[in-house]
Amino acid sequence: MGTSLKSKFVFVLVGCTLFGLLPGSTVRGVAQADLNDTGPKTGVRQLIPETPQYGGKARVELDPRRTSSLRFAVIGDYGDNSQEESDVADLVKSWVPDLVLTTGDNNYNEGSAETIDENIGRYYSDFIFPYTGIYGDGAQVNRFFPSLGNHDWRTLDVNNLPYPYLEYFELPGNERYYDFTWGTVHFFILDSDTNEPDGHKDDSVQAGWLQTQLANSIYPWKIVVMHHAPYSSGNHGNTAWMQWPFAAWGADFVLAGHDHTHERISPEGDIPYFVNGLGGRSIYDFQEQPVSGSQIRYNGDYGAMRVDVFSRKIRFQFINRQGEVIDDFSLVKQFEIEYLPLVRKTSP
Numbered sequence: 001m002g003t004s005l006k007s008k009f010v011f012v013l014v015g016c017t018l019f020g021l022l023p024g025s026t027v028r029g030v031a032q033a034d035l036n037d038t039g040p041k042t043g044v045r046q047l048i049p050e051t052p053q054y055g056g057k058a059r060v061e062l063d064p065r066r067t068s069s070l071r072f073a074v075i076g077d078y079g080d081n082s083q084e085e086s087d088v089a090d091l092v093k094s095w096v097p098d099l100v101l102t103t104g105d106n107n108y109n110e111g112s113a114e115t116i117d118e119n120i121g122r123y124y125s126d127f128i129f130p131y132t133g134i135y136g137d138g139a140q141v142n143r144f145f146p147s148l149g150n151h152d153w154r155t156l157d158v159n160n161l162p163y164p165y166l167e168y169f170e171l172p173g174n175e176r177y178y179d180f181t182w183g184t185v186h187f188f189i190l191d192s193d194t195n196e197p198d199g200h201k202d203d204s205v206q207a208g209w210l211q212t213q214l215a216n217s218i219y220p221w222k223i224v225v226m227h228h229a230p231y232s233s234g235n236h237g238n239t240a241w242m243q244w245p246f247a248a249w250g251a252d253f254v255l256a257g258h259d260h261t262h263e264r265i266s267p268e269g270d271i272p273y274f275v276n277g278l279g280g281r282s283i284y285d286f287q288e289q290p291v292s293g294s295q296i297r298y299n300g301d302y303g304a305m306r307v308d309v310f311s312r313k314i315r316f317q318f319i320n321r322q323g324e325v326i327d328d329f330s331l332v333k334q335f336e337i338e339y340l341p342l343v344r345k346t347s348p
């Protein structure tokens with residue numbers, strides 16, 4: 001197996017006997033143990049074939065710190081090298097997340113190479129691989145998945161690309177928009193900026209890529225992440241050019257930032273949209289009239305989202321830097337657990 005992200009994603013089974021495993025096998029698939037809130041107070045992290053001959057049993061690593069099979073944090077509009085960013089980073093690290101996603105504006109104010117490490121690596125280097133900055137050793141495998149914000153697009157090279165960001169991170173695909181999988185989740189990170197060479201509208205090359213990738217995905221959960229919020233009651237308001245038909249294309253929910261608030265919006269007949277921009281830069285006001293479908297709005301303090309993925313449920317919490325849970329929302333989905341063919345390593 002190579003070292004691509006797809007070969008490293010976490011596959012979770014409990015109490016199962018695996019048949020047909022060959023020595024050195026790597027197990028791939030989208031099945032997951034039936035964990036939920038009422039389950040044992042141990043989280044299953046990763047499957048490792050213990051006796052990989054025919055009929056061997058699976059060994060699972062247990063993480064006593066939590067019950068979910070995948071936990072990720074979401075931070076937005078954070079890269080300011082501020083006390084507030086530091087507080088939110090401490091909060092995020094206290095959750096021991098598998099992954100950190102960002103909804104953009106990672107490197108204020110100009111997206112420059114001079115500030116990128118103090119704005120990002122100083123607080124989040126533990127999740128970044130490869131990490132070449134001055135704040136520690138970084139991660140063993142990349143667990144930091146940013147999206148481009150308008151501030152990240154302010155320093156460009158001769159090809160009009162945001163080179164400090166593209167050089168700092170090593171991300172899948174073209175690195176500006178990309179997808180990856182982890183556990184039972186397929187993540188799609190978009191570039192919502194109008195500078196994006198592959199376009200930012202629903203008939204763009206980028207949108208065509210997303211629609212195809214969503215249609216071809218076998219993963220039960222599909223999450224779309226971007227910077228400019230399609231719907232928002234904050235200062236910036238809706239970003240009409242990003243109101244793509246995400247639900248019709250198969251996404252389960254959308255995470256965005258740009259407005260420095262927390263908001264959850266469920267437009268009628270649509271999937272949930274989150275605005276999450278309280279990661280450390282500043283706090284914005286809300287407009288007098290909330291957008292249609294707005295369920296909760298918060299701008300009382302800085303904070304981040306903690307998302308726990310169970311077998312058939314995803315739980316979202318927005319938690320401020322005081323540790324107060326501001327929003328607590330779950331999506332439940334019924335789907336058949338599918339065991340994919342095992343990937344066998346045939347060469348030594």
Ligand SMILES: [Zn+2]
Nearest residue numbers: 105149150258
């Ligand atoms: Zn922004």
